[in-house]
Amino acid sequence: METGIRLALTLGQIGAVMVAVLLTVAVLTLLERKVLGWMQDRMGPMEVGPYGILQPVADGLKLFFKEDIIPAGANKFMFSMAPILSLVPALIGFAVIPFGPDWTVEVSGVDFKPFVITDINVGVLYILAFASIGAYGIILGGWSSNSKYSLLGGLRSAAQLISYELNVGLSIVGVLLLSSSLSLVTITNAQAGGFWNWYFFAWGSFPQAIAFMVFMISSVAETNRTPFDLPEAESELVAGFFTEYSGMRFAFFFLAEYGNMILVSCVATVLFFGGWHAPLEILQGPEWMHGITGIFWFALKVASFLFLFFWVRATLPRLRYDQLMRFGWKVLLPIALGNIVVTSIFAYLFP
Amino acid sequence: METFVFFYFATIIVVTAGLVVALKSPIYSALALLVMFFHVAGLFVTLHAEFLAIIQILVYAGAILVLYLFVVMLLNLKREEHFHSQFIVGLFLGCVLFAEAVLLVLKGETTLGQNIAASAAPIELTRGNTESIGELLYSTYLFPFEVASLILLVAMVGAVILTKKGILEVKS
Numbered sequence: 001m002e003t004g005i006r007l008a009l010t011l012g013q014i015g016a017v018m019v020a021v022l023l024t025v026a027v028l029t030l031l032e033r034k035v036l037g038w039m040q041d042r043m044g045p046m047e048v049g050p051y052g053i054l055q056p057v058a059d060g061l062k063l064f065f066k067e068d069i070i071p072a073g074a075n076k077f078m079f080s081m082a083p084i085l086s087l088v089p090a091l092i093g094f095a096v097i098p099f100g101p102d103w104t105v106e107v108s109g110v111d112f113k114p115f116v117i118t119d120i121n122v123g124v125l126y127i128l129a130f131a132s133i134g135a136y137g138i139i140l141g142g143w144s145s146n147s148k149y150s151l152l153g154g155l156r157s158a159a160q161l162i163s164y165e166l167n168v169g170l171s172i173v174g175v176l177l178l179s180s181s182l183s184l185v186t187i188t189n190a191q192a193g194g195f196w197n198w199y200f201f202a203w204g205s206f207p208q209a210i211a212f213m214v215f216m217i218s219s220v221a222e223t224n225r226t227p228f229d230l231p232e233a234e235s236e237l238v239a240g241f242f243t244e245y246s247g248m249r250f251a252f253f254f255l256a257e258y259g260n261m262i263l264v265s266c267v268a269t270v271l272f273f274g275g276w277h278a279p280l281e282i283l284q285g286p287e288w289m290h291g292i293t294g295i296f297w298f299a300l301k302v303a304s305f306l307f308l309f310f311w312v313r314a315t316l317p318r319l320r321y322d323q324l325m326r327f328g329w330k331v332l333l334p335i336a337l338g339n340i341v342v343t344s345i346f347a348y349l350f351p
Numbered sequence: 352m353e354t355f356v357f358f359y360f361a362t363i364i365v366v367t368a369g370l371v372v373a374l375k376s377p378i379y380s381a382l383a384l385l386v387m388f389f390h391v392a393g394l395f396v397t398l399h400a401e402f403l404a405i406i407q408i409l410v411y412a413g414a415i416l417v418l419y420l421f422v423v424m425l426l427n428l429k430r431e432e433h434f435h436s437q438f439i440v441g442l443f444l445g446c447v448l449f450a451e452a453v454l455l456v457l458k459g460e461t462t463l464g465q466n467i468a469a470s471a472a473p474i475e476l477t478r479g480n481t482e483s484i485g486e487l488l489y490s491t492y493l494f495p496f497e498v499a500s501l502i503l504l505v506a507m508v509g510a511v512i513l514t515k516k517g518i519l520e521v522k523s
Binding site: 125126130142151159161 | 400401481
């Protein structure tokens with residue numbers, strides 16, 4: 001009985017989070033084109049529905065009814081596995097993100113946390129681990145397509161993911177030192193009280209602003225977004241690792257990319273910008289309202305990071321491959337290591 | 352329930368470990384290895400060692416195996432027939448090792464068995480297992496830890512020297 005209730009609650013929570021994430025992806029596909037349009041002095045999509053707001057529906061239907069082609073000479077098993085292998089890690093990370101206050105509600109004898117699916121004590125590492133698993137989808141997709149463009153895209157992506165994953169991991173270490181915890185819930189709770197307690201500012205200790213920059217740049221590289229979208233560089237590789245994909249399999253890669261963007265924004269919000277906490281205590285409202293205001297502030301912060309992704313895409317040209325590698329290993333890595341050293345000194349002097 | 356979960360993980364680990372050696376395509380071998388890493392991580396979770404489980408995925412599946420796949424694809428190895436001609440020798444050695452393991456388990460009075468029994472006594476965890484592992488690594492096992500990092504450093508320097516030809520000539 002108790003197991004049944006727990007299972008039902010958790011499944012309901014997972015369903016709610018999945019629906020929220022997939023709806024956000026749908027909205028993002030439209031918003032990206034709109035924002036890019038505005039930045040380039042265009043209107044963006046305008047045909048489907050008023051101001052083009054039904055464009056995601058039309059896109060979804062198109063992808064759903066497209067013919068599913070498996071190229072001749074492709075490895076069928078791997079070709080079908082690759083999109084799944086890339087989508088699952090993108091969605092699984094949301095399991096440890098706290099979207100709201102750390103409440104515990106008792107539902108007929110079962111303790112239940114409404115705003116986080118599961119609070120494991122190695123949450124940060126869990127997200128890093130599954131982010132690195134996402135590389136398999138891209139590599140295998142590129143390899144199994146039996147196309148030189150796909151293979152080159154897959155290879156580039158593997159090298160890029162391995163290089164920048166390291167920087168993401170190292171840039172987080174500063175926050176872990178200050179909060180002395182790996183649980184995202186504990187890290188969020190440690191940043192309560194006002195914006196000066198967020199680890200981006202970290203009043204009374206070493207601010208993690210530099211670490212945040214490294215984290216954000218590396219995340220853009222890890223999600224294969226411009227200016228680091230070498231795995232799918234249109235002018236060189238047609239479409240990179242998913243050149244041969246069409247229909248729903250293509251949609252899976254697409255969902256994975258946008259899902260990863262949202263996940264990275266959520267992680268940045270939780271680690272550096274206080275998660276669901278408002279910038280000032282007074283903006284949070286009374287205790288009973290924290291559920292609503294918490295989700296509001298969380299969504300606002302995540303949305304601004306997503307806007308940053310679009311903004312960067314509209315602003316910066318793509319890097320060359322050797323520039324990408326040199327930047328990752330010779331610029332970002334030393335900065336991240338230096339940040340760890342300085343933060344540990346500060347954490348030792350002002351505990 | 353617990354035994355069922357253990358035997359599920361153990362069976363999959365043994366089967367996939369066998370497949371890693373038996374499969375002819377290097378890519379399929381690597382994928383079998385990936386499945387195995389996940390199930391080893393699952394075993395760690397059943398032992399309440401979440402930190403080790405996640406590190407298992409992060410390091411082995413996320414970094415080492417990706418690098419391995421990268422090399423396999425770069426060299427475009429299709430089939431490695433060369434290593435499959437030693438099947439009979441491998442089978443013989445495998446049987447001998449398996450028989451030894453079975454004998455050890457059946458007798459159960461060896462020093463190996465005693466060591467396992469001694470270390471299996473549960474250590475009191477006052478804090479999370481991440482903190483406990485960190486504390487042990489930097490106090491009791493500091494020396495092996497430093498030796499391991501030194502070996503890794505040597506391997507790194509070695510890799511740089513092997514790939515960057517001419518790095519020594521320029522200096523001298």
